[in-house]
Amino acid sequence: MQLGELEKQVLQYLWETEVADAKQVYAYFEKRRGGSLSTIQSTLDRLFKKGLLKRDKQGHAFQYQAAIERDTFIGQLIKGLTSEFNADKGNSLLAAFTSVSPEFNEDQLERLEQIIEDQRDKNKSDGSV
Amino acid sequence: MILGKLAFYLNVFTVGVLSLWLSLIFIGITFRLSGSVLSTFTAKAKRRILWFIVLTPWLIAVIVTLVLMMPARLDSYANGFIATLVHWHHAYTFSLTSWHALTMALFSSVFIFGVIHRMLSVRKNLHRLDLLAQFSTTDDQASEILESNWLSTIESRLPQAFTAGLFQPRCYVTTGLRDSISTNEYTIIQLHEQAHRRRFDPLKKLLFAFFGSFFSRVIGEQLNVAMELAMEQCADEAVLNTGKEASAIAKTLLKVTRLTMAYTPKQASVQPACDFLTPQLDERVTYLMREQKGRAFPVLITSCLFVLVTVVCLLSVDTLHHVTEKFFIH
Structure with missing residues (x-):
C-alpha cells in the first residue's frame, strides 16, 4: 500500500481529531496547504477504499474516522x-x-x-x- | 530426440542439477550431524562456515559438471584417466521423454517457483517498509554515531529497533524504545544497527535464505536461524569493538527484551516482534560475556570436506546415471 503525501496528512489529522467530515478536513487543510474540497473528498474516499478510514453517513455527509489507531x-x-x-x-x-x-x-x-x-x-x- | 550441441548443453544442465542435489544431500547431512559444533566458533567464523555450507553445493555442481562433461568436449581427453573413471555417455544425445528431462523439468519448476515466491514476498515486504518509512523521521541527533543520518525514528509506543532495506538499508528506532532507555543504551542500539547496515545484513540474509531454500525445509530453517544468530553476534561484537563494555551491551539486550515483553498484544494488537528463538538471546548474552570467543574458520576441515564431497558427488552422479539406465529405459 502506498500513501500519497496528502493521504498521509489526512490520516494523521484524523488520528488526532478522531471524527470529521470532508468539509471539516478541508477547512483544516485549506489554511495550511490550499487545495479544493473535491481533492479532500477524493483523498478521504481513497483512504476509505484502502481500509484506513471508516465512514458513517449522517444526513448528506459522511463522517470519517480512522479505522485503525496510529x-x-x-x-x-x-x-x-x-x-x-x-x-x-x-x-x-x-x-x-x-x-x-x-x-x-x-x-x-x-x-x-x-x-x-x-x-x-x-x-x-x-x-x- | 535432440542431437548435437543443444543436446550437449541440456546434458550439462542435467549433470549440474544431479550434482547439485547430491551435494545438497551430503552437505545437508553433514550439517545436521555436526551443526551443534557451530557454537564453538567465533561469530565471524560461524558466518563464513554458514556461507560455505550454502554455496559449496553450487560450486561442487560446477566442478562435477566440468569433470564429467569435459572429456566429451575435448577429444584428446576422451580416453584419458578421468574419462575412464567417470563420464557422461551420450553427451550429444538428449531425449525429452527421458529421466534427464524429468530431472531438468523438476529442478526448473522448483527454481522458478522459489524465485517468484521469494520475489513476491520481498516486494510485499518492501511495500510495508516503504509505508513505514513514510511515517518515520530522520533522527538528526544520531548523526554523530550513524554516518549520513541513516537512523529514522518511528513515532510508536512499540519498543523496536531494526535495520531494513536491501541496497540502501536504514536503521529504525521507535520513540517507544528511545524514550525508555538511557543515552548509553541508545548509543549501543545505534552502533549495533549501524553494524547491520554497514554489512548489508538484510540483503545478505535474503541471499543466504535463497541458497538455503534448496536444502530440505528443516535444514533450511536451521541454517537461517544459525545465520541470524551469527549476524546478531557479529553486530554485538562490532559494538564491543567500539569500546563499550560487554556487560552494558548484554544488559541493554535484556532491557529491550523486557520492554518488548511488557508491551502486550492487548496494548497495540501486535505480537512482540519476531519469533526469535529463546536460545538466541541466551547465546548472545553468553557469547558477549565470554572472554574466549571461540575458534577461527576451520580452513583444513572445510577444504577436506569440500574435496571429499566433490569426489563422492562425482562418483555418485556417474553411478546414479549408470544404475538408473541399467534398470530403466533411458
Whole structure:
C-alpha cells in the first residue's frame, strides 16, 4: 500500500481529531496547504477504499474516522515486516536488535542477568589480582 | 530426440542439477550431524562456515559438471584417466521423454517457483517498509554515531529497533524504545544497527535464505536461524569493538527484551516482534560475556570436506546415471 503525501496528512489529522467530515478536513487543510474540497473528498474516499478510514453517513455527509489507531497501524507494519520472518524464515528484510519468543519469561531473563553479574564480578576480581 | 550441441548443453544442465542435489544431500547431512559444533566458533567464523555450507553445493555442481562433461568436449581427453573413471555417455544425445528431462523439468519448476515466491514476498515486504518509512523521521541527533543520518525514528509506543532495506538499508528506532532507555543504551542500539547496515545484513540474509531454500525445509530453517544468530553476534561484537563494555551491551539486550515483553498484544494488537528463538538471546548474552570467543574458520576441515564431497558427488552422479539406465529405459 502506498500513501500519497496528502493521504498521509489526512490520516494523521484524523488520528488526532478522531471524527470529521470532508468539509471539516478541508477547512483544516485549506489554511495550511490550499487545495479544493473535491481533492479532500477524493483523498478521504481513497483512504476509505484502502481500509484506513471508516465512514458513517449522517444526513448528506459522511463522517470519517480512522479505522485503525496510529500505534496499531505502525505496530502492524512492523509486525508484518517481522512476522514474514516467522512464517518463512529468511524472507525478512530486517535485522532486529532483539525480539522475544512468546515462551520467554522473567525467570530466564533473571538467569541471564545473573550470568552477566557473575562474569562482571569475575572480571573485576581478575583485574584486581 | 535432440542431437548435437543443444543436446550437449541440456546434458550439462542435467549433470549440474544431479550434482547439485547430491551435494545438497551430503552437505545437508553433514550439517545436521555436526551443526551443534557451530557454537564453538567465533561469530565471524560461524558466518563464513554458514556461507560455505550454502554455496559449496553450487560450486561442487560446477566442478562435477566440468569433470564429467569435459572429456566429451575435448577429444584428446576422451580416453584419458578421468574419462575412464567417470563420464557422461551420450553427451550429444538428449531425449525429452527421458529421466534427464524429468530431472531438468523438476529442478526448473522448483527454481522458478522459489524465485517468484521469494520475489513476491520481498516486494510485499518492501511495500510495508516503504509505508513505514513514510511515517518515520530522520533522527538528526544520531548523526554523530550513524554516518549520513541513516537512523529514522518511528513515532510508536512499540519498543523496536531494526535495520531494513536491501541496497540502501536504514536503521529504525521507535520513540517507544528511545524514550525508555538511557543515552548509553541508545548509543549501543545505534552502533549495533549501524553494524547491520554497514554489512548489508538484510540483503545478505535474503541471499543466504535463497541458497538455503534448496536444502530440505528443516535444514533450511536451521541454517537461517544459525545465520541470524551469527549476524546478531557479529553486530554485538562490532559494538564491543567500539569500546563499550560487554556487560552494558548484554544488559541493554535484556532491557529491550523486557520492554518488548511488557508491551502486550492487548496494548497495540501486535505480537512482540519476531519469533526469535529463546536460545538466541541466551547465546548472545553468553557469547558477549565470554572472554574466549571461540575458534577461527576451520580452513583444513572445510577444504577436506569440500574435496571429499566433490569426489563422492562425482562418483555418485556417474553411478546414479549408470544404475538408473541399467534398470530403466533411458
